[in-house]
Structure formats: C-alpha cells, structure tokens
Amino acid sequence: MPRPFSPLALAGVLALSLATFTHANADSVSVAVAANFTAPMQKIAAQFEQDTGHKAELSFGATGKFYAQIKNGAPFGILLAADHTTPEKIAKEGLGSDASRFTYAIGQLVLWSKQAGYVNAEGKVLHKTDWQHIAIANPRLAPYGAAAMQTLEKLGLASQVQARIVQGENIGQTYQFAASGNAELGFVALSQVTENGQLREGSGWVVPATLHDTIRQDAIVLKPGEGNAAAAALMGYLKGDKARAIITSYGYSF
Structure with missing residues (x-):
C-alpha cells in the first residue's frame, strides 16, 4: 500500500510544480541599457531570471544612440535611459508607453x-x-x-x-x-x-548635485515590448526591494 505524502513533501512538490509552470511560461525581452547602468543591470537581470524565469537580453550603450536606433525600428522592448528627457520624447512620438515611464535611479x-x-x-x-x-x-x-x-x-x-x-x-x-x-x-x-x-x-x-542638472534616469516600455510578459515583469521587478538594493549599492538614489 503506497505511503501518503507528508504535508512537507506535498508542499515541496507543489512548489516545484509552480516553479516548473512559471518557467515554462517564461518570456524574454530585449533591453537597451544606458552604459552607466551596466554593472547593476547585469546583477539585476541574473536575479530577475532566477526569480521569475523571464530573461532580459541586455544591450549597453549611449542613450542618444539608442534613441536613434529606436526611431529606426530597433526591436528593443524596454529602454533604461541615462536621462528622463529621452523617454519623454519617445512617449510623445508614440514609440513607447507613457504610462509605463518611471524613474528607476538618480545617478551621481x-x-x-x-x-x-x-x-x-x-x-x-x-x-x-x-x-x-x-x-x-x-x-x-x-x-x-x-x-x-x-x-x-x-x-x-x-x-x-x-x-x-x-x-x-x-x-x-x-x-x-x-x-x-x-x-x-x-x-x-x-x-x-x-x-x-x-x-x-x-x-x-x-560632484555636488548643485553643479549640474539632476541625472534622473527613466525607464519606458517601447512599442515592441507592449504586451510582452517579460517586459511587464521586469518593469515591476525594477521597483522591488531586491533590484533597489542592488541599485543603491552602486551609488544611485531614488
């Protein structure tokens, strides 16, 4: 006669099943990342994939160059800019979702x-x-x-x-x-x-912040990322405690 599962064993099976289901329904998103945010974003992306199963495919470079590429149809799903004016411009030009825009870090x-x-x-x-x-x-x-x-x-x-x-x-x-x-x-x-x-x-x-404009770095979901589960999940993840702990460890504020 088979032995019944103990509550602990049953909980383990359910957790494994949930994790398997979550990763089976995982998606990926291409993310354009301002070069200054390279190190923290690499750590965040690794933790994000471990926690959610979703994958963030990262490209690093200058915000101005990313803007030109996005205007020319580059299939990025998210932009993590080094400023707030570029995401504002992208939203006004209909290249991204204004409702998704938020400040993910203030640089120094x-x-x-x-x-x-x-x-x-x-x-x-x-x-x-x-x-x-x-x-x-x-x-x-x-x-x-x-x-x-x-x-x-x-x-x-x-x-x-x-x-x-x-x-x-x-x-x-x-x-x-x-x-x-x-x-x-x-x-x-x-x-x-x-x-x-x-x-x-x-x-x-x-450098004291009084000597230059505030380096407010905004994120925005771009047109190719709208409806993408990984894009939505990553934008939420960047607002969470794990991501923010990594961000502040590199000298950023909010």
Missing part, C-alpha cells in the same frame, strides 16, 4: 582617477596644470557628459581644460580611457567605480 557624477590620492575630496586637481587629459562622455549623446560640461562651466574651467578633453562615445568608453591611464582624470558615473559604498580603486570626488 564623479571625477575619478585610477591613481590613489590623485583626486582630493574637493576636486581641486581640476585647477592644476600637471595633468594632460581628462575623459568626458560626448555631451550630445550621454547625459553624464552633459553633466560634466555643466560642472566645468559652473567652476569656470570649461575653456581652460577644453584642449585636454578626451571624448568618449559613451560613459563606458569614457571610463575605459581613465581606467587604462590614457587619461589621468575622467568624469564618470559613480556606479562604474564603486560598490557597496566604497571606491574599488583609485581616488575620486563626488
């Missing part, structure tokens, strides 16, 4: 050097003349680049350092210029050089 700009002790807490190194290059993202395409130029203008240094600027196509390339030592200094995203509230290496000055 940092003046960073790979060399320990090179950048002090007030960023006074900017006033010195013994460095050759400073890396800045293209301000027309990358909001962090625009914030960097606003900072230099507010400090009265824009014309003084202009000849020493090395321009990155996006904030990812800008970080590489500084991390490789090809530029002694770089205006990058705090998320690129910090984790759990600490600089991973080098030295930096977190």
Whole structure:
C-alpha cells in the first residue's frame, strides 16, 4: 500500500510544480541599457531570471544612440535611459508607453582617477596644470557628459581644460580611457567605480548635485515590448526591494 505524502513533501512538490509552470511560461525581452547602468543591470537581470524565469537580453550603450536606433525600428522592448528627457520624447512620438515611464535611479557624477590620492575630496586637481587629459562622455549623446560640461562651466574651467578633453562615445568608453591611464582624470558615473559604498580603486570626488542638472534616469516600455510578459515583469521587478538594493549599492538614489 503506497505511503501518503507528508504535508512537507506535498508542499515541496507543489512548489516545484509552480516553479516548473512559471518557467515554462517564461518570456524574454530585449533591453537597451544606458552604459552607466551596466554593472547593476547585469546583477539585476541574473536575479530577475532566477526569480521569475523571464530573461532580459541586455544591450549597453549611449542613450542618444539608442534613441536613434529606436526611431529606426530597433526591436528593443524596454529602454533604461541615462536621462528622463529621452523617454519623454519617445512617449510623445508614440514609440513607447507613457504610462509605463518611471524613474528607476538618480545617478551621481564623479571625477575619478585610477591613481590613489590623485583626486582630493574637493576636486581641486581640476585647477592644476600637471595633468594632460581628462575623459568626458560626448555631451550630445550621454547625459553624464552633459553633466560634466555643466560642472566645468559652473567652476569656470570649461575653456581652460577644453584642449585636454578626451571624448568618449559613451560613459563606458569614457571610463575605459581613465581606467587604462590614457587619461589621468575622467568624469564618470559613480556606479562604474564603486560598490557597496566604497571606491574599488583609485581616488575620486563626488560632484555636488548643485553643479549640474539632476541625472534622473527613466525607464519606458517601447512599442515592441507592449504586451510582452517579460517586459511587464521586469518593469515591476525594477521597483522591488531586491533590484533597489542592488541599485543603491552602486551609488544611485531614488
């Protein structure tokens, strides 16, 4: 005579069945991600897939370039922009759902050097003349680049350092210029050089928010993502505690 399931065993079978059903009905979504959000989004996507079974297929780059691709029919389902104006524009042009739009993070700009002790807490190194290059993202395409130029203008240094600027196509390339030592200094995203509230290496000055426009980063569901279960699930997941814990660990706020 077969032995009956214990309540504990039955609960385990039901949980396994539910997980199997959830993953069997999983979907995938293509996500265009601002380059500054690379590290946190990789962690979030892995946790998202583990928790939901849905898969987020990530592409990283400059928000301005993504906008041009979306206008030309690129099949992204979600845009995680480095600003709020691009998603607003996308919604007004009918390329995405305005109702889905929300701020997933507020970014912080940092003046960073790979060399320990090179950048002090007030960023006074900017006033010195013994460095050759400073890396800045293209301000027309990358909001962090625009914030960097606003900072230099507010400090009265824009014309003084202009000849020493090395321009990155996006904030990812800008970080590489500084991390490789090809530029002694770089205006990058705090998320690129910090984790759990600490600089991973080098030295930096977190630029006061009063020196540039707020770097409000918005997400939006694009036309190809409307009705996609993975897109809806990811937008909800980004608002949840697990995702927000990862986001704040990289220096973002809300």
